[in-house]
Amino acid sequence: MSPALALLLLCQAAFYTTVTSVKVCGRPTVTDGIDDSTLRRVYEVGEEVTLNCEQGYLPSRTPAPRITCTATGAWTQSNLECSPKMCQIPRPLQPFANGRTEAPFKSVLNYTCDDGYVLVGTNESRCLHDGTWSHPPPLCKAVNCPLPKPPRDGRIAHDKPVTGSTTKYGQAWTYECNPPKAPSYERGFCMADGTVTEPPVCRDVSCSVPASIPNGFIRFAVMRPHGYKETVEYVCNEHYILEGQNEIRCQNTGNWSSKPVCRAPCAVGIKRGRIFYNGKKIWIGDLKPNRVLHGEHVAFYCLNKTDKCGYPVASTCNDGNLPIPECFEGESLCVF
Missing domain, CATH: 2.10.70.10 (Complement Module, domain 1)
Incomplete structure (x- = not known):
């Protein structure tokens, strides 16, 4: 190799070493909401960049932080966080917003009307950078017939x-x-x-002769077919309770409306003990006649064996059936 060529190779090696030894910083990595529109792809060591929140976001700290490109090719920390501005959700819509009263910047409200109503206005509104909505809520106007x-x-x-x-x-x-x-x-x-x-x-339209009901009868009615809208009245036998409408009506279908039912009274099925009935505590032997009407409540006294004292357990007469509580064992040992 000639001396001139060797010198040229050495110079090229020295130049390459010099260039590659200089570090630079790439484009800073920023979080959502930070304005990156003016950031370059490459920065030299020592250069500083001021970070700002983009329009529609609020900074977590002031004044605006500056970051510096270091000799290692990394940027210093900024600790800047940008949170979106909030728009107040219109009060009439808050019941549909799952308890929320605000929506962040860039949120979109989509409006629809229930069936039978026409939307008057725009069907969409966006939360703007200044904390306002792009459009007011529309109206839902009832369809006309x-x-x-x-x-x-x-x-x-x-x-x-x-x-x-x-x-x-x-x-x-x-x-x-x-x-x-x-x-x-x-x-x-x-x-x-x-x-x-x-x-x-x-x-x-005609309805057939009205049918009788168990433990009841039809009051002051001629037993004949009836015309549309004609009515008959039912009454229960003594001590039976009528459940349903006492009148039935001949309907436009030619059928009667639903007949009522007469619910039976109950007997209190214990031989010894006390009950609480009609606001009074009485011995069963003093309940004369032994009869409780449908829907009425009776309290039986059950024994608390630990304290040797009684406590009331309620039961209800239901169409002739009055259940005795399983805990009832007869007269308790306490005086109530």
């Missing part, structure tokens, strides 16, 4: 007064026919799609 048509040979009775030529979703009415006819169905509605129930057909 045209006024219903009455049945032939009949009329309509609205649940609420109606003005104008429309009615609103959810409003209802009753179809009525000229006596003695009955409508094929009685109720109509303004529906979610903006339509109304078609008018029913008025037809002749």
Whole structure:
């Protein structure tokens, strides 16, 4: 090798060593919310960078921290954290927000209306960098329906007064026919799609002779078929309790509404001991007649064997059956 070539190789090696020995810092790693729009890819040792929160975030410390590129190629610590600004959730919506009253920056509220209501306004709102919403909450306006048509040979009775030529979703009415006819169905509605129930057909309806009920009877009624809306009244025998409506009605289907039931009284099935009944503590022998009406409560005194004293356990008469508590063993040893 010639001396000139050897010198050239040595110079190249020295230059390479000099260049590669200088360390630099790469782009600083930042957490969410820190503004990285002005950060470069490479920094020299000793250079400083001031970190700031981007728009819509609040810094955890002030003044804004500075980080420095060190000789090791690493940045000093900043300990800066940026938290998003919060938007107040509109008060009418808070019951749907699982207890939350605020939403962070960039959150989105999506609005929908229930069936039968039309959304007036925008269906979306975003939490902006200044803590406000991009749009106010919309309104949900009830669907309008045209006024219903009455049945032939009949009329309509609205649940609420109606003005104008429309009615609103959810409003209802009753179809009525000229006596003695009955409508094929009685109720109509303004529906979610903006339509109304078609008018029913008025037809002749008759209910069969009303049936009797056990332990009861029909009061002042002629035993004959009855027309639509006619009623009969049931009464229970003495000491029986009527459960259900005392009147039944001939319905537009030609069937009677549900008949009531007469529930039987109970006898207190113990021979010796005391009970608490009708606000009084009495011996069973003094309960005359031995009868408790359906639905009434009786307390039996059970024995606490440890303290040799009694405690009350309640039981209820249910259609002739009054259960005796399993703990009851007769008269206790204590005076109550």
